[in-house]
Amino acid sequence: MVNSLRTDAQGREQLAKSGYRSTPQRRVVYRLLQQNVDHPTANEVFLRARQALPGISMATVYNCLEALVQCGLIRQVNLDRTASRYCANMDEHCHFCCECCGSLFDVHCASDAVRRQAQLPPGFQATRYELVIRGICATCAAERRPQREQRPEKAGAPVV
Amino acid sequence: MVNSLRTDAQGREQLAKSGYRSTPQRRVVYRLLQQNVDHPTANEVFLRARQALPGISMATVYNCLEALVQCGLIRQVNLDRTASRYCANMDEHCHFCCECCGSLFDVHCASDAVRRQAQLPPGFQATRYELVIRGICATCAAERRPQREQRPEKAGAPVV
DNA sequence: CTAATAATTTTAATTATTCCAAGTTTTGAC
């Protein structure tokens, strides 16, 4: 399904292409992201990485994530103004953000078609299209179905 | 062109519908956003609002923006982890972000078609689709054309 | 007019992230 997974050797090579070294910390962070599809934040990565590398620091986690993003092994996902999330799925996809539980899901999306919809002004050159879908995930929808109302107040979805 | 502009009276009514009052500060902030299509940040709104209301505070600007967003008079645009930007154009549109100069542009986009491209898992319900296009705006493209290279280093676009 | 409610202001705190200096590790040249 996901065809973007890289072995350690491939990871090292990809890092090297951008002038980065493959370090134990970077390998742990990358592997951790490959094994978890829940788009963790830097802090969540830190907590998980500490299980393998008890001495790792937050600054190093940020450094690793930066290096992995720069060399194209992972991508950074920014939603709202909450902490950045990180994603090792480099296949073309967009993100669904549940406004109820805040979870983030990968969603397949034919970007060619999306591309065609935007009418760029003359002279503008697009390099990337990022689609974010907001709504309610299946789990939250199932839990909600019984009740029929929505909160009218400035409730503010718990986006985290 | 833009059909979402509201008069003061309409603005007041819209605020009231969500339980907010129309205050001098909110009116100034709203009018300012209507007159500027450049998607200012909270700080930029603050600086401009001060011209009309020298005593206004940053916290009030945030409060005003929050109220205007909540009642649907303006929208908040979050890109990367930079400061939020605000936009009084409530017509359906997506945003183009120039990776060279950081400017943000409204772009017409047929969202029905975009909607059809995303294959949501069963049970998922979408409420909003947000498309962000990144690339180079006409101005920057024109300035760049002479030179043919792109920076290979981790340059990091000046996304402001 | 008065009380109750809401908005604004000022100040302080929080959050996520970046920067920095110092020590450590890795790499490449010899």
Added chain:
DNA sequence: GTCAAAACTTGGAATAATTAAAATTATTAG
């Protein structure tokens, strides 16, 4: 292998954007 240079890691300080708390002011209902 040894040495110097470059890259990395670390802990802590610094920063930017935002939010929260407390006090003051304005508005509205009665």
